Each structure stands twice: as C-alpha cells, then as structure tokens.
Amino acid sequence: MSTVKKKKVKIKKKNFTIFLLCLTLIVFGITKGLIKLTTSPVEKDKEIKPVSKTKSDKEKKLDKLNNIQKKVEYFNFNYLDRYIAYKEKHKDLSDEQIIKNINMNLDKKHYENPTLTKNLNTETILVNKYYNLEKTYVPKNLEPISSTYALANMKLVNYAKEAFESLAQAAKKENLNIVAMSTYRSYDYQVDLYNRYVKEDGKNAADTYSGRPGHSEHQTGLAVDVFNNKETYTNFEKTKEFTWMQNHAHEYGFILRFPKDKVNETGYEYESWHYRYVGKKIAKYIKENNISFEEYYATKIKS
Ligand SMILES: [Zn+2]
16 A cells, blocks of 8 residues: 555544544433433432431421412411311312411401511501500501691691691592591500490491401501591492592502401491501502402512
C-alpha cells in the first residue's frame, strides 16, 4: 500500500472510532433521559429516602378528605380532626364545604369557648358568636359622623366614618335619607343593652338579634345601623333607601352584614339595617360572590 492509501485507512479508522464513541454517548444520554422521564416523582423520592409502606394517621385522614388540602388553599391542618368528625356527621356535604364550615366554626355552639379576635384596628376584624373582643377594646380614631347623616353622637372609626358620609351624601343627591342611628357601642353599653333585651324577650330570643357583650360588631366601630328618618329601622327593607343600599353600599366599602340567606353562617337573623365597613375591595368581592363576611374570612383570611 502506498503511504497515501495507508493514511486514508488510518483516517477512516479514526473517524469510525469517533463515530462509535459519539453513538455510545448518544445512546447513553437517551437511555438516561428516558429513565428520568418514566420515573414518577414518588419513585424518585424512593430513591432518595425509602417511604414506609404503611400510611401515617395523618395521611389516612387526608385520604378520607380526598386530599382536598391540595385543592383549597384555606385548608387548616390544625383542624384536621374536626374536618373528619364533621364529615362523618355530614356525609351529604362536599369536602370543600366541610373545610369552609369548620373554618367558620359551625361545628361549635355559639359562645362556646370563643377565640379572642385578631386583626384589631383593621377593616378585616371579625366579631361574631365565635370571635370576641376584650372588655377593654376601644377602636382607635373614633370620630363622630356629621349630624346631616346621623343622630347625635354617632361615632365610627375615621375611615369608615368618611366612607359612610360619602355614601349618605350620594344617596341624598337622589333625595334619599340614609341616617346612622347606632354605630360604635362600648362593651359596657352592650352589657346594658343585652341585659335589657334578655329581660324583655328572654335569653334565647335576645341571642338571635343582639350580640352578647364582647361579641357585638358595634364594638369594632365599623358597624352602623341605619334608617331613613321616617320609617322605624325594622321596616328599612321596605324603603327606597334599602334598595339604594342594595345597589350601592359596596361601592363605599359597606356590606349588608346579616343577609336573609346567611343566618346559618352569621348566627344572626336577617337585619336589613345593619351594615359593616370592610373596605371597597372586600365589599365588592362579597357582593359579587354573594357570600357572608364569615365565608370570606374562612376562605381568604389566614387565621
Ligand atoms: Zn347593628
């Protein structure tokens, strides 16, 4: 063979070796990739740390709830046992509804071991038959509402007061009178009021319409009872002012706090006259989704 030919063979051999090397690398790469793709995350975990074959109690409980914690962000692991117990009693309810109801404490009796409420001095403060305020709680920045829109000495927290005045002013432009007749009430005032109602109607009846001391939303300085200065407040539902409130209250950050179809959640009979300041954003959300403040709290506020 000539040296040229020898060289050519050598080059060919060299090329072939490189080709084989590349092929091996490619095959190796593809196989590894495939293994990676076909290995499920669970199996991957197995590689790292072996999972015990028996499920933990917690896992079994989560299975019973169809692992709803993966779907709803308001799932609270502290309530796991309560979720399970409630599900056993309410087999007709969806898992999501079970979580919501427990977050709203619907498995508890009213006033039974109440929790001191958080978010003090904010518009998301929740006060009801499960969450209460201390006797000494007085909201900051209480200010009297202009006498144009309120009976004498009616106070709300400053931002709620301003919102209420804007609301009443807007209604007035349409010749409608929305007048505040009960706003901030101190703990001591509520003691007197509640005791008077109990005397008149008995405890059971009083509890359907009046908050026990520490449990009245009026102590937050964010709640307002209104009337039109003609009809008595219990007839507010029949007035044009009520219709206006239905359409516009949320635009000013207020919600109808105890709606007809939410007695179970709020723990109160329907009150067409009681409004609560929650801010425009929350008020709009509550209105658009037709939910109670309790439902909002149970699904949107970390407690
Ligand atoms: Zn009220």
